[in-house]
Amino acid sequence: MAARYQRILLKLSGEQLAGRAGHGIDENVIASVADEIREVHDLGVQIGIVSGGGNIFRGVAASTRGMDRAGADYMGMLATVINRLRVCEPYIRRRAVRHLEKDRIVIMAAGTGNPYFTTDTAAALRAIEIGADVVLKATKVDGVYSGDPMKEADTTRFSEIRYLDVLNRGLKVMDSTAISLCMENKLPIVVFDIGTRGNLVRVVQGESVGTVIQE
Numbered sequence: 001m002a003a004r005y006q007r008i009l010l011k012l013s014g015e016q017l018a019g020r021a022g023h024g025i026d027e028n029v030i031a032s033v034a035d036e037i038r039e040v041h042d043l044g045v046q047i048g049i050v051s052g053g054g055n056i057f058r059g060v061a062a063s064t065r066g067m068d069r070a071g072a073d074y075m076g077m078l079a080t081v082i083n084r085l086r087v088c089e090p091y092i093r094r095r096a097v098r099h100l101e102k103d104r105i106v107i108m109a110a111g112t113g114n115p116y117f118t119t120d121t122a123a124a125l126r127a128i129e130i131g132a133d134v135v136l137k138a139t140k141v142d143g144v145y146s147g148d149p150m151k152e153a154d155t156t157r158f159s160e161i162r163y164l165d166v167l168n169r170g171l172k173v174m175d176s177t178a179i180s181l182c183m184e185n186k187l188p189i190v191v192f193d194i195g196t197r198g199n200l201v202r203v204v205q206g207e208s209v210g211t212v213i214q215e
Contacts, residue, residue: 004206007046007100009127010037010136011120014052016194033138036200037105045204046100048130049107050123070115093129100130120178128185135187136203137174138194143211144173160212179213189213 012033019026041047089095091108099106111122120137127135144166147155163183167176173191182189192199192210202209 001205003040003043003045003204005045005133005204007048007130007132008040008134008136008204009048009050009123009130009132010138010200011123012049012051012138012194013140014119016138016140017051032197033194033200036194036198039201040204041103041105043201043204044103046103047105048096048100048126048132049105050119050126051107051109052119096126097130106130117177118175120174121181124174124178124181124187127187128181132187135182135189136200137189137191138200139173139191140193140195141191142193142196142209144171144191144213146171148172158211159208160214162215163213166213173211173213182213183215186215 016033017025017029019029037047037049091110096106096108108122108126111117111119112125123135123137126132141149143157143159144161145155145157146169149155149157161171163179165171166173166179174189179189181187190203190210190212192203194200199209
């Protein structure tokens with residue numbers, strides 16, 4: 001089956017990289033995700049990747065315990081660099097696009113480079129900069145729910161939902177700045193469970209997997 005999207009921005013959470021341990025880097029998880037990314041790349045899809053650093057340090061969480069927010073966020077940005085340092089060079093938008101056009105997978109670290117912005121916002125920003133067709137938000141749950149499916153039994157999963165409904169309902173799938181950026185630029189978001197083998201390929205091929213956030 002042909003790919004529905006030609007250029008994607010894949011957002012991976014740091015927690016996803018940690019696997020069941022909840023911290024550090026799980027090599028089995030990395031290998032599994034890398035295999036799926038390769039399969040998508042083999043379809044001729046151009047891929048940009050933004051990952052979080054929550055497997056090492058979460059700036060927002062630290063700030064709630066009394067740490068200065070800006071300092072905590074800078075530490076969180078450093079954590080994303082630790083996750084990617086071996087394969088990264090300084091970010092220049094035109095160079096990133098050129099790498100994509102040469103069929104190279106582009107990995108972008110350090111968030112936006114500014115405190116008070118999450119890596120979700122970084123993913124939305126970089127997706128817009130590189131002209132991605134979609135943001136793929138890879139998570140541990142299989143889409144967007146009316147509540148927290150980990151804590152509430154009586155929740156409903158949406159197959160599709162509008163940006164404004166996500167914002168008005170206060171759904172925590174991505175931060176509001178990221179959702180607003182995507183809404184302003186008419187950039188769709190697909191939220192899906194990357195822990196299910198083959199889901200990434202199915203999403204890219206346009207199958208009904210996860211939740212689509214759009215107008």
